[in-house]
Amino acid sequence: MNWSEKITDFSNFLKFEKSFSDNTLDAYVRDIKKLEGFAITDLGEISPQVISYENLQEFIYQLSKKKISERSQARSISSIKAFFKFLLEEEYREDNPASxxxxxxxxxxxxxxxxxxxxxxxxxxxxxxxxxxxxxxxxLEVLYSCGLRVSELVDLKISNINFKESYIIVEGKGEKTRLVPLAKSTADYIQDYIKNVRSNNKINKKFEDTLFLNTRGTNMSRVIVFIIIKELTQKAGINKNISPHTFRHSFATHLLQNGADLRFIQEMLGHSSITTTQIYTHLKTEELRDVIIKFHPRNRKVV
Known part of the structure; x- marks a missing residue:
């Protein structure tokens, strides 16, 4: 059996048995395909059945030399661990070299x-x-006002927007749905876009219920949204590492700064665990620390 066959089996396992979202599934498969390329090119076409712990260590070392971020390296290792755990459970291997x-x-x-x-x-x-x-x-108004992930934004359906009750139904990670309140100003932008912009395009039948469309009348890609934001950020002269997700972070941070309860923010963001949401308390802590350093009399220079 070769890499391609086992990667396909692994992908099906993650999708149908683990219910991974498309984005997470793509990331895991992409990581294992990189390992496959390394095994074929650098290790003499070694199979997943006999690749060793030392081989995997060398692969991780080569990743680090390519200046891949620590976070991406950590995810690659998680993918590799999951892959070889799968091979062990499927009795394709008798050991787990990634353990x-x-x-x-x-x-x-x-x-x-x-x-x-x-x-x-x-x-x-x-x-x-x-x-x-x-x-x-x-x-941008929807990203910031509703705190959506970019994948949730591009998949947003018109039928999931309730203008009368002022909320949207968001289909999030793991096929989980949540209700997100819709501010009147945001609802106005959406209605204006639907009535005066979207209606001007010839819409592909497959995407008649998709809110945001490209000029071809089909759904927008995550990459296009990223490019739009990058270009606008550069024009605005903002020197930060900005992505669509930054608007989601800003949404949560501004809610916390204005007194919103962390549990409420967790619900709005669709986090399954409060631990994930607690990152924003650290942002507020940093802000408080800066205020104390700047304004507390004991931190001021004595003239």
Missing amino acids: LLEGPKLGLYLPDTLSIDDIDRIIENIQKHTDIGKRNQCI
Whole structure:
């Protein structure tokens, strides 16, 4: 049996038995395919049945030399561990060469956030007199006001928007759904986009219920949303590592800064565990620390 066959089996296992989301599944399979390439090119076409712990160590070492981030390295190791655990359980191997692999030690990850002024500057750089500009403004308003993942944004259905009761139904990770309140200003942007922009396009029948469409009348890709935000950020002169996810981080951070309960934020973001949401308490702690250093009389210079 070769790599391709076992990777396909592994992919089916993750999809149908573990119910992995498409994005997570793609990441795991992509990681194992990189290992496959290494095994074929650098290890003399060695099979997954006989690859050793030392071989896997060398693969991880080569990843680190390519300046891949520690977080990406850690995910690759998780993928490899899951793959060989699967092979062991399927009795394709009698041992698990990945069981002793250790990933890089990850420190606390504090995501970049945008201030309200940053968000306003980004939106100001949109060409709002064009249909594409109006669509892009609506995209950013929804990302920021609803705290959506980019995958949730591009899959958002018109039928899942309840304008009367002011909420949207979001289909999140692991096929979990949640209700997210819809601010009146955001609802106005969406309705204006549907009525005055979206209706001007010839819409592919397959995507008649998809909210955000490209100029071909089909759904937008995550990559396109990323490119839109990068270009607008550069025009606004904001020197931060900004992605669609930054708007989600900013949404949660601004809610916490204005007194929202952490459990409420967890529900809004669709986090299955409060531990994931608690990252934002560290952001607030950093802010408080800066305030104390700046304003506490004991930290001021004595003249």
